[in-house]
Amino acid sequence: MSSRTYLTPCQLTQCQVKESDMKLTIFGATGGVGANLTSQAIANGHNVRAVSRHPDKIHQSSPLLEKINGDVLDLALVKSAIEDADTVFCALGMPLMNNDRLRTKGTRNIINAMNQTGVKRLICLSGLGAGDSRTLLPALHRYVLRPTLMRRLYKDHEAQEKLVMQSNLDWTLARPGSFVVGSQTGKYHHGFTAKIADLTFKISREDVADFMLAQLDSDTYARRAVNLSY
Helix, strand or coil: CCEEECCCCCCCCCCCCCCCCCEEEEECCCCHHHHHHHHHHHHCCCEEEEEECCHHHCCCCCCCEEEEECCCCCHHHHHHHHCCCCEEEECCCCCCCCCCCHHHHHHHHHHHHHHHHCCCEEEEECCECEHHHHHHCCHHHHHHHCCCCCHHHHHHHHHHHHHHHCCCCEEEEEEECEEECCCCCCEEEECCCCCCCCCCCEEEHHHHHHHHHHHHHCCCCCCEEEEEEC
């Protein structure tokens, strides 16, 4: 088990925006995690291309931010959005009962576009309970919710993870527990592969974004799926 405390990046209202040479492309930029990735990345001084079908929902305004109106299922648009990027973030999400498998289809397009453009670093949002992490779930989630109400969700996550893991990219998968309303604390368990007594199996979207952005400066979790929880 690994548990690390990250320094919490300053918020947009608390610090001066720094210049950075790092160019990031974020897919799913108006989702819960994607919106936090966007705001935290700008606060850290990164240049951000935020891709969404609803860019009007991106309320930040910054010279570091480029809003792109587009669909991740449009391969030509995806390729254009990641051109010259240093790192690509995939934070795609869908309603629980949706059967469109947007994560899988969109992630396939992202990987194909990255292969075509030569961009190598992918940091991708998945979920705790996908793949081998299913054994870590509490009994109710593992034996009742996962095979019934959340069956489609996990099927999509696992197909997405398979695409990422089989790629030749420099990838990291973030597997957060259930989302809770909270803030960016920078304090959470990550990298655990066995149950820990104080695990809550919950984490805020802000801290998931904190972890994903922290991977820009670390290769600790290169080509690994990382479980996250308070």
